[in-house]
Amino acid sequence: MNTHVTRQLAEAAAREDDVVRLADVRRRFGATAALDGVSLTVRRGEILGIIGRSGAGKSTLIRCLNGLERPDSGSIAIEGREITGLGEAELQPLRRRIGMIFQHFNLLSAKTVEENVALPLKIEGWTKAKRLARAAELIDLVGLKGKAKAYPSELSGGQKQRVGIARALAASPALLLSDEATSALDPETTRAILTLLKDINRKLGLTILLITHEMEVVRSIADRVTVLDAGRIVEEGPVWQVFATPQAQTTKSLLSGIRPQLPTHITRKLVADVTGEAILGVDIAGPAATGPLFQQLSAEFADGYRLVHGGVDHIQEQAVGRFFIAVPAEATARFTTLAERFGAQVEVLGHVAGHA
Numbered sequence: 019m020n021t022h023v024t025r026q027l028a029e030a031a032a033r034e035d036d037v038v039r040l041a042d043v044r045r046r047f048g049a050t051a052a053l054d055g056v057s058l059t060v061r062r063g064e065i066l067g068i069i070g071r072s073g074a075g076k077s078t079l080i081r082c083l084n085g086l087e088r089p090d091s092g093s094i095a096i097e098g099r100e101i102t103g104l105g106e107a108e109l110q111p112l113r114r115r116i117g118m119i120f121q122h123f124n125l126l127s128a129k130t131v132e133e134n135v136a137l138p139l140k141i142e143g144w145t146k147a148k149r150l151a152r153a154a155e156l157i158d159l160v161g162l163k164g165k166a167k168a169y170p171s172e173l174s175g176g177q178k179q180r181v182g183i184a185r186a187l188a189a190s191p192a193l194l195l196s197d198e199a200t201s202a203l204d205p206e207t208t209r210a211i212l213t214l215l216k217d218i219n220r221k222l223g224l225t226i227l228l229i230t231h232e233m234e235v236v237r238s239i240a241d242r243v244t245v246l247d248a249g250r251i252v253e254e255g256p257v258w259q260v261f262a263t264p265q266a267q268t269t270k271s272l273l274s275g276i277r278p279q280l281p282t283h284i285t286r287k288l289v290a291d292v293t294g295e296a297i298l299g300v301d302i303a304g305p306a307a308t309g310p311l312f313q314q315l316s317a318e319f320a321d322g323y324r325l326v327h328g329g330v331d332h333i334q335e336q337a338v339g340r341f342f343i344a345v346p347a348e349a350t351a352r353f354t355t356l357a358e359r360f361g362a363q364v365e366v367l368g369h370v371a372g373h374a
């Protein structure tokens with residue numbers, strides 16, 4: 019086979035694995051660049067989290083994806099099919115490849131659970147018997163057996179979102195797009211809904227795009243994360259890696275609620291003077307974090323160190339450690355060299371005059 023054909027086949031295979039592909043997508047509103055050159059891929063079977071503060075461009079991205087908004091430039095492909103130039107009629111079947119769930123569920127209050135779930139199938143022209151059979155399957159899948167005849171007003175928030183999920187899956191979409199779907203739920207219900215999404219992802223190989231401002235959502239179920247800030251991607255990668263060693267300031271601040279932070283009474287004591295003790299932030303993750311770091315430090319670092327704060331978390335079955343360690347100021351470089359040899363990253367956060 020010649021190399022041109024091989025390349026074409028490889029490209030076709032790559033396309034099939036990409037459920038969504040955005041290349042250099044730009045959308046401005048007056049002086050605001052809501053999307054400022056966004057390129058990303060959602061691969062088949064994965065859960066990708068897109069996280070950003072209010073105004074980062076998340077809603078604009080969703081509207082561009084389902085064709086409600088046209089980008090000024092760039093390309094958007096759903097399962098390899100370019101959508102940016104399509105008219106309303108051509109967009110309809112592609113839109114049905116994306117099932118959506120919303121913060122406020124968007125259920126029809128005058129319709130029962132099974133009618134809500136079956137609605138997308140009615141639009142697709144399925145017979146009533148087939149619609150009800152499919153709805154029953156999905157109601158079961160989302161854990162709502164026995165609730166088929168209930169009305170939304172008779173359900174809790176978590177149950178309503180389960181109906182939303184069942185409805186979104188009715189027409190077997192290629193992608194489930196979750197738009198802040200747990201933002202209106204309490205923490206326990208949020209966990210239950212995220213567990214359900216992860217189960218469906220595993221069982222059905224469903225591809226999920228999670229749009230959220232909550233890092234905890236990304237942490238619990240996403241495989242990869244993309245951080246959006248002022249319309250640009252500022253960071254992306256496997257969730258455990260981004261959580262272990264965030265590089266962008268936005269990521270660090272979005273993570274501040276769930277990563278160990280230096281206690282404020284110590285932060286207040288930090289000075290720029292290089293005397294006394296240095297307070298170091300030490301990050302270690304993945305295979306390096308399962309090694310005997312502290313045993314090795316104790317054996318090889320003669321100047322003495324103190325563990326001030328921190329701990330080990332587990333994300334995507336990877337150990338993610340963040341520690342705050344105090345060392346004599348003059349030994350900072352020696353400690354850093356040693357810790358880096360064992361796979362840790364060290365950041366000098368400041369110094370304290372006496373003991374932290």
Ligand SMILES: Nc1ncnc2c1ncn2[C@@H]1O[C@H](COP(=O)(O)OP(=O)(O)OP(=O)(O)O)[C@@H](O)[C@H]1O
Pocket residue numbers: 047050051052070071072073074075076077078079231
């Ligand atoms: N139709 C519009 N007209 C003018 N400005 C807009 C419009 N839509 C979005 N913007 C601006 O574009 C930027 C991105 O907005 P967008 O709603 O996409 O952000 P977001 O991340 O979804 O925020 P939120 O979480 O608050 O919904 C914001 O500065 C917003 O004010």
